[in-house]
Amino acid sequence: MKTFVKKALSLALIGVFLLSPMSEVLACTGVIVGKKVSADGNPMIGRTEDWSSAYNKTVIATPAKTYKKGDMYKDVYGFTYPMPEKTYATVTVPDGYQDDGDVFEATGWNENGVTMTATVTATANDKALAADPLTDHGLYESSVVSVVLPRIKTAREGVDVLADIMNTKGLQEGAIVVIADQKEIWYMELLTGHQYVAIKYPDDAYSVFPNCFMLGKVDVKDKENVVASKNLINLAKQNGFLVEEDGLIHVQKTYAEPLDSRNRDRLWGGINFLDPDKKIPYNAASFDLLQKTDKKISIKKLMEFQRTRYEGTDKDANLPKNAKVRPIGTVEQEHAHVIQIKENYPKELGGILWVAMGNAEHSQYVPIFGPITDTIAPYQVPGDQYTPESAYWTMRQVSALSEINRNLYGKYVREYNDLQEKTILKRIDKELDAQLIQAYKTSTEAGRELATKLSMEYQQKAYDDATLMAKELNTYFLDVSGNPGVNGYPDRKTKPYIPSLLGQERQEQILKELGFSNKAASAQPLDKGTATTEDELAKHWAKAPLEKAISKGWMSKVEDKFAPDKIVYVEDLLAILDAKDPGFKAGSLDALLDQYAIQKTFVLNRQSAALILNAYAKEAAKPIPTRLVQISDEASLMQWVKEPVAAVLALGWLSPQAGAFNPANQITRGELAVIADRI
Template identity: 25%
Template sequence: MGCTTLLVGRRASADGSPLVARTEDSSNGSFDPKRAVVVRPEDQPRVYTSVLGRRRIELPGNPLRYTAVPNALPDEGIWGSAGINAANVAMSATETLTSNPRVLGADPLVELVPGRGTPGSPDHRPEQPGGIGEEDMLTLVLPYIRSAREGVERLGALLAEHGTYEMNGIAFSDVEDIWWLETVGGHHWIARRVPEDHYVTMPNQLGIDSFDLQDAEGEGRDHLASDDLRAFLGTHHLDLTVHRPSGAGFASVGSAADGPGSSPFNPREAFGSHSDHDHVYNTPRAWFMQRTLNPTGEDWDGPSPEHRPDSDDLPWSRRPERLLTIEDVKDVLSSHYQGTPFDPYSPRGTDAERRAFRPIGINRHNALAILQIRPDRPESSRALQWIAFASNPFNTLIPMFTNVEETPHYLSTTTGQVSTDSFYWASRLVATLADAHFAETIPLIERFQQQTLALGHAAVHAADESVEHPSQETSTDEGADGPVSELLAAANSRIAEQIRAETDQLLATVLHTTSNLMTNRFSRSDG
C-alpha cells in the first residue's frame, strides 16, 4: 500500500509538539472508505485473529482506550491506520517499505500457506498462518503501551515471535520522542529515535541511512534492533558499508576489524533498494518534501544540483529552516510538485514530465492523520488527532481531541454507500469534481482550506480555555477525566458540524462551477 510519512521532532515544530503524520493510500485502482472511531477497553478483543494472515494471537487483559481510523468495510480486516491511546502515546501503522532479494532470502517473509486436502488423507497439509501486517499492527500494539519506546519493544517482540508478510515502517510518539521502526525481512527490525530538531521524510522506501548498532546492543538511547541483528548482518553479508581503517588519508568510520554492523553502518544500503521503480515512485517524493522544507539549504534547480528526484542519498532526516506547523505538514502531504515541470496540474512541463513521478497528493488517499502530543497542555487534553479523508490537495483537516469515548457521526459512520452525511464521501466527491477543472476550482478549495483550518484552531483554543477555566456545569470534579472528556467530546462535535457545513457549501459551489464547464455546454439559451 502506497503511503507517505512525515515526522517532526519536538524542537522542529512550532509549539514543541512531536508530530507524526502519514497519508494512507490505497493501491492503484482501488479506494478504501475510512472512518474514525474510539475503541474502548471492553471493545478490544482478548484473542485476535487476522483476516489476511489468519494468525491467532492472545492479547493482554488490560488494554487502554485508543482512537483508530479503520476501514469502513472490514472484509480485509481492521487496518486501524493511526491513533492515540489514553496514555497519550501515538502510533501510525504502516508505511509500506522496499527491500532487496538478499534480505528476503536471508529472512523470508512469513506468508500464509493455505491448507490442502482433508484431515487424515495422505495429501493433507494444514494451513500455515501468515505473519502480522498493516491490517493488524495498531490493534496489537497501541492499547498496551505507555511510551513510544514501549511501542517499539512490543512490536519488536511480536515480529520476532510471529513474523510479518510485508516490509513496513511504523512510527510511535509520546510527548517527548518519536521512534521510527523498520521491518527487515520476516522477523528482524531496526528502530531509531528521530532527532528532536529534525524532520523525517518517508516515501515507501526503507529510509534509515545511519545506525549505531553498539548503541542498540547497549544503552539503546537512540537505536534499538533485533537481538541478533549483528549476527544476521554477518552471516548473510548484508552490511555494504565500507569500513576503512583510520589513518592518513582515511576517515575514521570504524575499522574492518569491527566486523558487520560497525558503527555507523548504512541500513538503507544493507536492507533497502535503489531500483528504477524507486526513482519514479519513491525518491521524488522525498526530494520534493525536502526542497519544500529546506528551500535554501542547497541548490535544487541549478545545472548540477546536489540532489535530484532520483537521488539515492537523500538524507533520512534534516533540520528545517524554520519551525514547522500543522499547516506545513498538511501542505507537504498534499503536494504535487508545484513549481516544477512535474506538476500534473501545470502547463509548465511536457506531457511526459507531468506524468513522470508519483505525486504525494494523489487521487487514492484514503486518510491523513496528524498526531500531535502537546507538551504545554494538561494530560487530560494533551492529545489531538487531525483527520482528513480522500485526496489531500482538495480536502481539509478536522482536529479531534482523543480523550473521549466516541467520535462525531460525521467521522465515524462511513459505509460503502456514497453519502454527503459522511466526511469521507463528501471529501471524495469534492476532489473528483474539482480535479477535472483544477484551475477554475482551486481558488475555491484554497479559501475553504484556510477557513476550515482557522475554525479548527479556534475550536482547539476554545476547548483549551474551557479545560483551564471550567464552568460550574462541567467542573463537578476539577481535573478529573470524566468532565474533561465530556467537554472535549462536545468540542469535537461542534467543530465537526462547523466543518460539515463548510464542506457542504464547498461541494455545492464546486458542483455548480464544474457543471457549467461540462463538455456538452452551449452558449445559447432558450428564448
C-alpha cells in the same frame, strides 16, 4: 499495502470517483518534525494513507475492554497474538469497508496519550529477503495499530510489543511505524521476516519517508536510543550483504531495495518543500532520513506538505508532461493525518490528531482532541458504496469534482478550507488549549467530555461545509460541462466555482479580479432568486413579510430585486438584529461566533440561526416560553445546538419544516424576512 481482495473491490468503485491516473496508487508518505524544528515547540508526526481514490474511511472511538486468559488477537491473514487482561480506550481511523474482516485502523490515540501512525509500506532487497523471508502468518501491516495501540502506556512500550511480535511471530510485509508520547518519538523499520530496528527520534531533525527504508548508520549497542533485532548485523554479515560505515551498520544500504523514481519524487519534493533552502538535487545519490534545518515548521506547513504536487517546479504533477511523477498530494489518498504531540497538555489528552478525509488537496483538516469517546454519525458510516450520509464520501466527492479542473473547480475550495483551518488554529491557541487543560484539571472525565464535544462540533461543521460544496459543485459541473469556453474556445470565459461559504463580498471581489462584470453570464450556481419584480413577487409566499421588512428598513433589495429565494449570510441576520433593536450591537456576539468557528460571511443555515437568535434572546432578556415544540430529528441534533433550537422554536422565531428542524438547510431572504417580522 491493502489486500488483493480490497484492491479488486475498490477498482470497481474507482469508476465513479477516479478522475486521475492509476500510476499514483499503492503507496503512503510519512513525516516527522522534532520539537526543536517545530514552529510552536511541539513535535509532529503524520502520514498520507494512499491506496484508492474511492475507499471509505471512518473515525471510531473504542472503549476499554477486558479479556480472559488465553484470548487471542486474530486477523484475517492468520496472525495471532495474546490479548492483555485489559486494553485501553482508543480513537482510530479504520476502513469503512470491513466485510473481509480487515480493519486497518491507520492512526489514533489511546487514553494514555500515546499516538501512532502505521504503516508506510516498504520492501527489503532480494538478498535480505532470501536470508530472512517474510512469514506466512506473521504481523501484517493492517493489524499494527489494532494490536499495539490498545495495550501500551508509552511509545517505548509500543516498540517493545512490536519487537516481541517480530521475535516470536515474524512479519508478513515490510513496514515503517511511528509511535509517540509526550516524552519521545520512536521511528521503527520492520525489515524482513524477523529483522527490525527502531531509533528514538532526535529533537533537532525532520524526516520525509515514502515507501522505502531510510535509516542510515545505527549503533545497535546504544540501548537507550536504539532497539534492534539480535541478528540484524550477523544475518547480513553471514549472507554477504552487510554494508558498514564508520564501524556501524548502514541499515538502508544493507537492507533497503534500490530507490525507484516514485520514492525519489517524494523524497526530493518533500524534503525541499519543508526547507526550500536545501535545494537538494533530484538526482542526489541518496537522501538522509534525518534532515537538519534552521527553519521552523508549522502544523499548517505539514498540512500543505500533504497536499503538495510540487507546483512551480520542473516536477509539477499538474502538468501533462509530468503524468508519471508521483506527488505527495496524490488523488489516491484515502485520508491524511497530522498529529501534534502537545507537551503542555495533560498526559491523558496528549495532543491533537488532524484528519482530512479523502485526499487532502481539497479536503479540510478537522481536529480530534486526544482520545475522544465519540464521533458524529457521518464519520461512522460503514460500507463500500457512496452515500451522502458519509463524511468520507461527501468530502471525497468535493475533491473529485475539484480536481476535474483545479483552476475552475478547485482553487476556491482550497481557499475556503485554508480559511477554516487558520480560524480553528487561531481559536485553539487563543482559548481552546486553556479550556481543555482546565477541564482535565477538574477531572479526566470532564476533560474528555469537553474534548469530545469540541471534536464533534468541528466534525459536524466540516461535514456540513462539504455537503454544501458538493451540492454546489455538482450544479456547477452540470452547468459548465456544456460550456464551449471550458473546452478551449479563446473567445469564451467561464467563471470559476466559488463556494457560497466564502461570502458574497469575497465572491464579487474574485470575479472583479478575474475581469468579470456583474452582468456577465455565470456558471456559478448562486440562487439570485426567482421573483424579481412586484408582479412576480405577488405569486410568492414571502410577499408580505419581505415587503414589510424592506419598507421598515430591516432589509434592502438586491440589485433592485426582491430575490426572496436568494440565500443569505450570517451578517444579514446580525444586520436585522441591529436594525430592529437599538440596544443590540452585532459585535456583541463575536465571541460566540469565534467559539463555533462561524464567520459573518458564511451562508446562514438554520443551525447557525438558532445559535445566534438564542444568544440574542438571552442578551435582550427575552422571556422564553416553556412550551416544547416536537421535531422528528431532535435526537440527531448536535448536543450544543439542542438548547438554542428548543428556545427559538418555543419563541416562534423559527418553525419546523415538515415536522423536522433540518439544521443544515440554508435560510433564504424570504425566510429571513419572516424571522425579522417575528422577533
